[in-house]
Every structure is written in C-alpha cells, then in structure tokens.
Amino acid sequence: MTVAHPGLTVWFTGLSGSGKSTLSLAVHEQLCATGYRVQLLDGDEVRLFLSRDLGFSKQDRDENIRRIGYVAELLSKNGVITLVSAISPYRSARDAVRARIPNFLEVYVNAPVEECERRDVKGLYKRARAGEIKSFTGVSDPYEPPQGPELECRTDLETVPQSIERVIDAILVRVG
C-alpha cells in the first residue's frame, strides 16, 4: 500500500563519519515500511551516475550539489519523500537548493570532527591525515555548518534511535 502525501526533500548535511548514512538509511527503511514513496540519494552513489567528471574543488562540489538538488527537486515535486545524504560542505550551495524546493527540511548531522575522526568508519580520516586524500572536509577543506537547519542531530550526544525518531517526527509533520 502506498500512502498519498506531498513531496519533501530532507537534506542530511555533515562531516564524513557524522552519521548521515546510518540515519538516512534507517529513516528510509522506516518510511518504506509504512508505505511512503521515498527515495534515498546518497552523495557517493549519485556521483557515480551524475558527476563522474567532477572532483572535490569548491566549484566541483557546488556543481555536484546543484545536480543532486535538481534531481531532489524533480522527485519531491512529484510527491516523493527524497532523502539526500551528502557532506555538502558549502552553505551557499545548500541554500541555493533550498531556494528551489518549497518543502525542504535541512538536517544538520553534527558531531565534533574529533569524534568523527575517532569513529573513522571508512578509514578516510587516517588517509586524509597521511596526505593520501587531498581536500578532505574537516581536515584540509572547510565545512560551513547550517545557520538555520530545521533539525540538528548531535550524534555524539544522542543515540541513533533518538535521532531517527526526531527526523521521522519532523518528516511526518511535513507530509501528514
């Protein structure tokens, strides 16, 4: 059964290792199980399809976010709850997407960089510190935190189930 509802874009932004994937995957699973039309756009995966030509300069990152934003816009205007999980480090790029999507919910997945580095799930911080990865957000590249996110999940202070519940609640308020 599918639930009829308006579309929405939920944009998870935060450092590598902050918990974006964990959170967005769990939210996706719960909403699917309830019968919502929901699509997860993972930044790394979308890059493979839409942005093979792009690197990690500010210009390329912004272009990548612009493309993901376009896809999220198309999906959410067609009634899909679209979850985007992407570091999206630059505020202006995120705000440009927000400006185009009427129903937009920014979730700042926030943990101190020291905590993200301690987790280092993918071993990327270690490689960044060793200089093997250039332009690594939080180490050698900037991250500009949202100034007015609809939701902030301090994943170092709250449990994963707590974060999931808060995101789901915020979504349900929007889509009814």
Place this chain on the structure above:
Amino acid sequence: MTVAHPGLTVWFTGLSGSGKSTLSLAVHEQLCATGYRVQLLDGDEVRLFLSRDLGFSKQDRDENIRRIGYVAELLSKNGVITLVSAISPYRSARDAVRARIPNFLEVYVNAPVEECERRDVKGLYKRARAGEIKSFTGVSDPYEPPQGPELECRTDLETVPQSIERVIDAILVRVG
C-alpha cells in the same frame, strides 16, 4: 486529484524538428489534466542542469543520455510517468537506459530529414548547413533509428492529434 499508477518512462527519440517537443508537451498536458503524476524531461533543459560540462561528441552525448536515464529511472520507479524528449541519436545509449528501466516505452518520432529541415522550427538546420553548428544530428552527425520501438509516429504522414492519441493509448495500456 491524483491517479495511483505504476511508473513508466516514455522515451521520445528522433531528429531535431521531427516533432518530439510538440508531442511530448501535448501528452504531458493531457496526462496532467487527467490527474496523473507526470514529469517531462526535455533534453535541452536537462543539459542546463545536469550536463553543462558536456558537448556533442559521441562520448558526451552518451554521458548526457546516461544522466537523463538515471533521473528517469528514479522518477519512474517512484510511480511517476516520465516523458523524456531528447534526440538521443545513439542506439546503444538508449538501449542501456532501457535495460535499467523495467517499464520503458520507446517512441520513435520519425520524419525524413528533408521534412525536418523544411520545417526547421529553430533555424538550426540552416546554421548547420552553413557550418555554424558542428556535429549536428542528421546533417554532420549520425542518427541511429530504433530497431524495435514500442511505437513509431511518422509525423510527416499522420496529424499531431493522431500521434498524441496513439502515444496516450500506449501509455494507458501500461499504467492502467
């Protein structure tokens, strides 16, 4: 009111001036009026959002079609009738999209190149003949016709309303 239905990608391929835009716009309008969830992806417009980096070499055209195909796949798997209007001159690129989308309907919008050139709605053939546009499909670049399209509209032999009706009928068979 929105009609519940499975998603579908309707892919209009054909020369510049063959009637893809006319046809896809009219089909879009009729389906919207009936309450279907429908999204039109126009090749030229999508280029502005997803493929500003790409030109008109075979490689770039194929990459452009690959990106449009990815977006069409996401939309149609989420229950949207997605109309793609793009010259998409290379068979292998179209077939690669078809292979990824379960509910796929290829519409070959076909008029002889002489007829398309006679229409020359956008004045592009004139510019191509004058050498102002390089790699122009049908003039200086190949067009590979579909070998097994679900539908062929000979826009030089049938009227626009006839073509529209045949496309709509084919869509309704698929989405019920």
